[in-house]
Structures are given as structure tokens and as C-alpha cells.
Amino acid sequence: MSARGLLIAAPRSGSGKTTITLGLQRALARRGLTVRGLKCGPDYIDPAFHAAATGAPSANLDSYAMSDRLLGRIAAEAARATDMVIAEGSMGLFDAVPGPEGHTGASADIAARTGWPVVLVIDVSGQAQSAAAVALGCKAYDPRIRIAGVILNKVASARHERLVRQGMERIGLSVLGALPREASLILPERHLGLVQAGETADLHARLDALADAVAAAVDLDAIAAAAGDTVPMAAADGDTPPLPAPGRRIAIARDAAFSFVYPHVEAGWRAVGAELVPFSPLADEAPPEDCDACWLPGGYPELHAGTIAAASGFLGGLRSFAETRPVHGECGGYMVLGRSLIDTDGVAHAMAGLLSVETSFAKRKMNLGYRRAILEADGPLGPAGSALTGHEFHYASIAAQGEDPPFAVVTDPHGSAPAPAGSRRRLVTGSFFHAIAAAEAR
Known part of the structure; x- marks a missing residue:
């Protein structure tokens, strides 16, 4: 009932x-x-x-x-x-x-x-x-x-x-x-x-x-x-996750700096047999070696930039992991994958350097809204050309985009021109875009 x-x-x-x-x-x-x-x-x-x-x-x-x-x-x-x-x-x-x-x-x-x-x-x-x-x-x-x-x-x-x-x-x-x-x-x-x-x-x-x-x-x-x-609605096939699972054993950062993961996304990954293995960058933990993908969610890395920069075990382990397995960062996770993160006091902290982007929290400006993203290359969220729906909500900005090609091309519901978003290099991808679901034709 x-x-x-x-x-x-x-x-x-x-x-x-x-x-x-x-x-x-x-x-x-x-x-x-x-x-x-x-x-x-x-x-x-x-x-x-x-x-x-x-x-x-x-x-x-x-x-x-x-x-x-x-x-x-x-x-x-x-x-x-x-x-x-x-x-x-x-x-x-x-x-x-x-x-x-x-x-x-x-x-x-x-x-x-x-x-x-x-x-x-x-x-x-x-x-x-x-x-x-x-x-x-x-x-x-x-x-x-x-x-x-x-x-x-x-x-x-x-x-x-x-x-x-x-x-x-x-x-x-x-x-x-x-x-x-x-x-x-x-x-x-x-x-x-x-x-x-x-x-x-x-x-x-x-x-x-x-x-x-x-x-x-x-x-x-x-x-x-x-x-x-409750009015019954046609339910989705239980074997189809809202987002493709990036791996079978997914190392997922989870602590006060990395916490923004949608419950329906995690549930969808588990429903298709994926195992989520949490680790804490703030505790200087590296992605577990027995995982085949790593996910860095959004959160508040800008409030912990000094701790993350000093976490040599996490940063070194992440770099080693990325040599052979996919790593994706959303919003705050994207910032940590970049070269540096400038905190609210204007101090630059070295990050993982797996992407060339440099981000800043020194001059806050809200970026908020729905996005539709078309993936530019094959990756953990699907093949090139796949469409995803999601949103952005952040106060950080791009201080320097760097030389990496974009992760996706995004538009908003208000008729914006398609714009490149995020970064990708070898097995590493990231953007400020939070993915909610694979897009379906309506």
C-alpha cells in the first residue's frame, strides 16, 4: 500500500x-x-x-x-x-x-x-x-x-x-x-x-x-x-541508473569537504551492483587501491584548502590512481583536481594538478541554475555526445582555465548559447556541473 x-x-x-x-x-x-x-x-x-x-x-x-x-x-x-x-x-x-x-x-x-x-x-x-x-x-x-x-x-x-x-x-x-x-x-x-x-x-x-x-x-x-x-506514476526500469556507474568499485570522497552526492545517484549505482567505498581526503586518505574509479563530489574544499594542500598521502595517492583509472570531480571536487585553489584570504594552495584549471574563492560570485551538458569525449559518465541534466551552484570562479580541452558543452533553460565547461585530461575529468540524470527526449 x-x-x-x-x-x-x-x-x-x-x-x-x-x-x-x-x-x-x-x-x-x-x-x-x-x-x-x-x-x-x-x-x-x-x-x-x-x-x-x-x-x-x-x-x-x-x-x-x-x-x-x-x-x-x-x-x-x-x-x-x-x-x-x-x-x-x-x-x-x-x-x-x-x-x-x-x-x-x-x-x-x-x-x-x-x-x-x-x-x-x-x-x-x-x-x-x-x-x-x-x-x-x-x-x-x-x-x-x-x-x-x-x-x-x-x-x-x-x-x-x-x-x-x-x-x-x-x-x-x-x-x-x-x-x-x-x-x-x-x-x-x-x-x-x-x-x-x-x-x-x-x-x-x-x-x-x-x-x-x-x-x-x-x-x-x-x-x-x-x-x-499518492498518485501512481510510470516508474523507470529498476536496472537503469539515473547516471552511468563510473566503475564497479567506486572510491568516493566523503567528509566535511566532500559531501554533495545525490541519494538517488548513489542508490542507482548500488542497484546495478556497484560498490561505493568511502575515503576521507581531510584525514589524508588516498583512494583505495582495490577500486576501479574515483569520484570527488562537491562540498566545501574552499574552507579546508590548507588541510587538503598538506594532505600528501591523499594527493599522491590520487595522482597514482589517476594514471590507470578514471577520476571525476564535481564542483568542489573539480577545484581539488586543478593546479591551485585560492581561498577567501587570497592565499593560493596547490591542489592535485591533474587538471590545469585554477580556481578562486577570494572574490565570491554566485553561479546558480540548471544546465544541460553534452559530453565532449568518452568518460565515466558516458560516451561522447551523451546528454546529462544537472545544475550549478557555487561561489568560486575560474582564475585560469588552463590548456585542457572541455569536459562538456552546456546550455541553460533560458536559451543561452552553448558554452564549453570543465576540463579533461587523459582519465581525469571535472566541471562545476552537478549531474542529476542522463537526459531523455521529451
Whole structure:
């Protein structure tokens, strides 16, 4: 039997949907329910918090980068043997990029495809009845979805709450809860979002505090009753991974500097028999010799550049590994494969030198958005000409591209001209592009 589900969304970013989602997940799990979390869009950090809050794996649903079949497989796996799915939207509920109907990257696409009603989190600071006008717009904007109710966030007083509730009554939307303005509910952040779950001090105490606050302010029985049945979708062939497995035994860097790997990608590799063998560059560990491919994920190497530069065992072992086996780096991993990384203080640190690129974090500039990449040569992610969907999200920049040919040619959904991206040299490849799935014709 498939679980019922809800999508927690908001009219805009910064409304508090992550903290409320985590509080709901934890509070419902403490009631004895089996809860699964999912995250809309390209986000590495929030699924790890969902997993900590629920005690069960989380994953991503991305209507732009994933095919209907892959979306169906991930949603079905999450809803299997689960009491409730509490999914979290990204940005604003309808924020999207140009694309075919249902494949725009909007959280609303996911609500429409899964059938899960939306609970709207509204930051009501600085407004009262006007919040209902915003909610009414969300209710009417997209006929594919249903708004089950609202949770008010950052309520200033009992009088403020009464006024906001009057507005919601006027438009016929139930108020499922109202949280006061409370700074302690804010989770710590850094330049790419929340500080990662594994690095958050007293994580479970924080999650319990969120659950306590949500349970005190939100009608959990009404939340459970608002959930809707999961609409079956055509699932992808279980033997086809979202991305080709780069090897049978994949050495994968995993520590505070290298952590951005999508759960569905790892699950897909394991499903076809690949084994993932973690190692820690920050602990000066080299890729294990009994592996036949190495994967350096994104993360925060710019915050650990000195430690990485001094990790002679890691760097030497990586260079030796790359002489005979493929090595691929995404975003932060790409930076470490290059000649040097300039940190926030302007100090250049020597990296692996397996690619000629030089990167810098000294002058931060955000690069964000979906990408479609066409591979320029045969490599661990497929043969030349293969198309991949994914995204970029980084503040580092290219200080010097170097002489290596590009890894891929990329475009964005907004009609950008094809542009070379990344680098390749012999068995080593890398780019700022985070791959989500092999592209399918639509």
C-alpha cells in the first residue's frame, strides 16, 4: 500500500518551510509513524536533515532534470512501506524555468504529479489580512494542485494571529498552525545553505526542539488528515541508473569537504551492483587501491584548502590512481583536481594538478541554475555526445582555465548559447556541473 503525502511549500524563499518541515517530520515520527522526507529541486543539504529527522532515507524530486519515469521510481520508493511522506518544496511554490508542462522545476509540478496536497507556510511578519491575498493567489494560480491549508510563521502576538486568521477565513483556507517569532528555531547557515546535518552541533537536540515547537503550535491531527493519496506514476526500469556507474568499485570522497552526492545517484549505482567505498581526503586518505574509479563530489574544499594542500598521502595517492583509472570531480571536487585553489584570504594552495584549471574563492560570485551538458569525449559518465541534466551552484570562479580541452558543452533553460565547461585530461575529468540524470527526449 502506498503512503499518503503532503508537500510543504511557501510563496517565497526564506519563509521558514525547512524548519517547519523538519519539525513536522520529527513530531510525526515521535508519534510512532513511519515518515519519509523528500526534497523538490537540486538540493544536497536538506535531504540529510530529513533523514536525521525521520530516521529514514530522503531523496530529491526534480521535475526539470528528471524524467517522468525517474520521478515515478523515487516517489514510489519513498511511499512504499511508509505511513506518510512529508516533502519539502524549493524556493517559491511556482518558481520555475522555461520548460514543457510539468517539467519546469517548480515544486508545483511535483504536487501535481504525486497528487499530494500543499500546506503553505507563510511568513506573516509585517502583514496581517494581506497574507490571505497571497494565499488566495497561490490557491488560484495553478488548477493542477490543491492547497490544503496554511501554517503561519513569525506571528508577533495573539492579536496579530487573530487578524491573519480573519483573512484566511474570508478565502476559505484552514489555518493548520501558527508559530511565534522565535530565533532559536533558526538553523545555522553558510554560503551554500544550511550548515550540513553532520556538522550541526547537537543536531538531534535541535530537531527535538523544532518538533516541540511545531507540536505546540500546529494541529498534527489536521496535518495527518490533510495528506492525500499518492498518485501512481510510470516508474523507470529498476536496472537503469539515473547516471552511468563510473566503475564497479567506486572510491568516493566523503567528509566535511566532500559531501554533495545525490541519494538517488548513489542508490542507482548500488542497484546495478556497484560498490561505493568511502575515503576521507581531510584525514589524508588516498583512494583505495582495490577500486576501479574515483569520484570527488562537491562540498566545501574552499574552507579546508590548507588541510587538503598538506594532505600528501591523499594527493599522491590520487595522482597514482589517476594514471590507470578514471577520476571525476564535481564542483568542489573539480577545484581539488586543478593546479591551485585560492581561498577567501587570497592565499593560493596547490591542489592535485591533474587538471590545469585554477580556481578562486577570494572574490565570491554566485553561479546558480540548471544546465544541460553534452559530453565532449568518452568518460565515466558516458560516451561522447551523451546528454546529462544537472545544475550549478557555487561561489568560486575560474582564475585560469588552463590548456585542457572541455569536459562538456552546456546550455541553460533560458536559451543561452552553448558554452564549453570543465576540463579533461587523459582519465581525469571535472566541471562545476552537478549531474542529476542522463537526459531523455521529451
